[in-house]
Amino acid sequence: MESQEKPPVGHAVTLPPRxxxxxxxxxxxxRGNVPxxxxxxxxDTVPLFGTCDxxxxxxxDVCLSYDGTTQTLKHINMDIAKxxxxxxxxxxxxxKSTLLRCLNRLNDLVDGCTISGSIVVGGxxxxxxxxxxxxxxxxxGMVFQKPNPFPKTIYENVAYGPRxxxxxxxxxxxxxxxxxxxAAALWEEAKDRLYDNALGLSGGQHQRLCIxxxxxxxxxxxxxxxxxxxxxxxxxxxIEELIHELKKQYTIVIVTHNMxxxxxxxxxxxxxxxxxxxxxxxxxxxxxxxxxxxxxxxITGRFG
Amino acid sequence: xxxxxxxxxxxELQQLRAKVLEMGGLVEKQIGDAFTSFVExxxxxxxxxxxxxxxxxYLDVVIDEACIRLLALYQPAxxxxxxxxxxxxxxxxxxxxxDIAENICERAIELNQEAPLAPRPELPEMAEGARAMxxxxxxxxxxxxxxxxxxxxxxxxxxxxxxxxxxxAPDLALSVCQHDDRIDDLTAQIFNTMLSQxxxxxxxxxxxxxxxxxxxxxxxxxxxxxNIAEMVIYLAKGKSIRHLSPLPESV
Numbered sequence: 001m002e003s004q005e006k007p008p009v010g011h012a013v014t015l016p017p018r019x020x021x022x023x024x025x026x027x028x029x030x031r032g033n034v035p036x037x038x039x040x041x042x043x044d045t046v047p048l049f050g051t052c053d054x055x056x057x058x059x060x061d062v063c064l065s066y067d068g069t070t071q072t073l074k075h076i077n078m079d080i081a082k083x084x085x086x087x088x089x090x091x092x093x094x095x096k097s098t099l100l101r102c103l104n105r106l107n108d109l110v111d112g113c114t115i116s117g118s119i120v121v122g123g124x125x126x127x128x129x130x131x132x133x134x135x136x137x138x139x140x141g142m143v144f145q146k147p148n149p150f151p152k153t154i155y156e157n158v159a160y161g162p163r164x165x166x167x168x169x170x171x172x173x174x175x176x177x178x179x180x181x182x183a184a185a186l187w188e189e190a191k192d193r194l195y196d197n198a199l200g201l202s203g204g205q206h207q208r209l210c211i212x213x214x215x216x217x218x219x220x221x222x223x224x225x226x227x228x229x230x231x232x233x234x235x236x237x238x239i240e241e242l243i244h245e246l247k248k249q250y251t252i253v254i255v256t257h258n259m260x261x262x263x264x265x266x267x268x269x270x271x272x273x274x275x276x277x278x279x280x281x282x283x284x285x286x287x288x289x290x291x292x293x294x295x296x297x298x299i300t301g302r303f304g
Numbered sequence: 305x306x307x308x309x310x311x312x313x314x315x316e317l318q319q320l321r322a323k324v325l326e327m328g329g330l331v332e333k334q335i336g337d338a339f340t341s342f343v344e345x346x347x348x349x350x351x352x353x354x355x356x357x358x359x360x361x362y363l364d365v366v367i368d369e370a371c372i373r374l375l376a377l378y379q380p381a382x383x384x385x386x387x388x389x390x391x392x393x394x395x396x397x398x399x400x401x402x403d404i405a406e407n408i409c410e411r412a413i414e415l416n417q418e419a420p421l422a423p424r425p426e427l428p429e430m431a432e433g434a435r436a437m438x439x440x441x442x443x444x445x446x447x448x449x450x451x452x453x454x455x456x457x458x459x460x461x462x463x464x465x466x467x468x469x470x471x472x473a474p475d476l477a478l479s480v481c482q483h484d485d486r487i488d489d490l491t492a493q494i495f496n497t498m499l500s501q502x503x504x505x506x507x508x509x510x511x512x513x514x515x516x517x518x519x520x521x522x523x524x525x526x527x528x529x530x531n532i533a534e535m536v537i538y539l540a541k542g543k544s545i546r547h548l549s550p551l552p553e554s555v
Contacts, residue, residue, distance in 0.1 A: 259379075259381070260379050263381070287381045287382060287385070288381070288382060288385060288386065288542060289382065289386070289542030289543075290382050295382075296382050296383060297306060299381040299382050300308065300380070300381055300382050300383060300384045301308050301309055301310055301313065301378075302306045302307065302308050302309060303306075303309040
């Protein structure tokens with residue numbers, strides 16, 4: 001399929017009344033060369049959804065092997081947009097979690113893991129071995145599949161990060177805890193029990209607490225590895241709503257096995273298969289008119 | 305393209321496709337019979353067509369339900385999604401053509417109660433043209449939707465570009481859209497002829513008016529066939545050519 005000039009995706013389209021071509025009326029006469037099914041002049045600059053103009057994460061020719069022989073990631077190149085949600089989808093073992101974990105150097109913890117190429121996050125070369133990984137992980141926070149709150153109070157869970165970073169002023173910490181819990185849509189449920197043990201919260205609340213804990217240190221990027229796979233549909237909907245809210249402030253990269261979730265929450269989707277990035281683009285495009293056969297097969301449920 | 309891993313889903317898509325094709329076949333017959341009843345002044349055939357319209361309506365409802373069910377239960381994506389939304393729209397156009405067949409029959413029955421007027425040569429050309437457009441648009445749908453399922457396993461290697469499905473279907477569909485202008489021209493011709501006839505011989509006015517209606521109906525059939533063809537191009541290519549003027553030379 002040729003990539004041709006298309007009507008702008010995600011833009012408000014209000015069509016003018018259809019000219020009756022049967023009357024010898026030439027509809028192109030007044031419209032100049034504008035294709036007659038695109039937005040009328042003046043409307044084509046109104047974005048309905050956010051547009052990508054800044055790159056937050058630049059991934060170049062990244063290869064990774066856990067054992068030195070098998071290539072888990074093969075020459076990955078992609079630009080992740082600032083302030084947008086990017087989803088990685090693909091079958092188990094395709095490398096999507098591995099790629100996600102490259103973005104805050106979590107793979108460093110795996111013995112024998114070798115990685116090449118370059119990853120730049122907000123101007124920082126993060127594969128540089130002299131890099132302060134703790135600083136990176138402050139800038140690139142992560143939320144895991146299984147919620148893992150500390151066995152401490154709700155307050156302490158959120159205040160922990162800022163404390164480690166040297167904030168000890170009680171008023172300031174109170175402020176951070178409230179702001180973070182509000183941003184994670186947990187404040188109303190937690191404000192009267194801030195000093196209760198966090199383990200007493202429900203699974204969905206645990207996950208939102210982990211998100212609050214992540215954003216308490218004001219990262220630039222939030223990575224989410226299957227954040228809803230252990231949650232019920234209501235808790236899932238709350239997290240998805242939260243993702244829409246959070247992207248106003250953070251760049252979000254999410255790995256999910258749930259394709260409908262990727263379709264719902266993300267602006268861009270990357271489909272990976274056997275360690276390769278097969279297709280990457282606007283979520284809407286990928287789920288309606290993918291370019292590649294393998295993407296089509298995967299998202300329509302033809303698993304060979 | 306391999307089959308869907310979920311065979312129930314595969315089966316339901318197949319059934320939807322069969323229903324759309326069944327409805328298409330029925331509507332083709334309705335339009336053909338309706339025009340015959342007019343040309344041959346056969347009120348009995350006309351009444352039979354009117355009687356059969358409820359079957360067209362029934363299939364419209366069945367297809368609607370099947371599409372909504374598939375959308376709700378399976379969250380279809382990509383080509384499957386385009387196939388289902390296209391089916392939904394095609395059934396609407398087919399239902400309208402069914403109504404038009406009924407309208408032609410009503411006018412035919414009315415005309416049969418008066419003496420015949422001299423036949424207009426444009427009308428058979430319009431009827432033949434509109435029917436050919438309908439047939440071709442449905443053929444194009446048949447071809448491009450056959451890739452939705454039931455094809456031998458021709459899974460391409462990872463990363464390969466999507467091949468052109470039913471590669472002739474988009475061209476066939478585009479030719480349908482291109483033919484629409486000819487039908488519009490013929491309508492304009494009949495309009496002028498009938499108008500001058502009504503001026504010269506006012507006693508023919510009620511009959512001339514009904515013939516004019518029939519011309520307009522046939523022109524609408526061609527418009528609906530064009531809509532179907534446009535949807536087929538969207539199905540095959542994921543590209544909308546609706547309301548484009550002038551039409552692209554190729555898709």
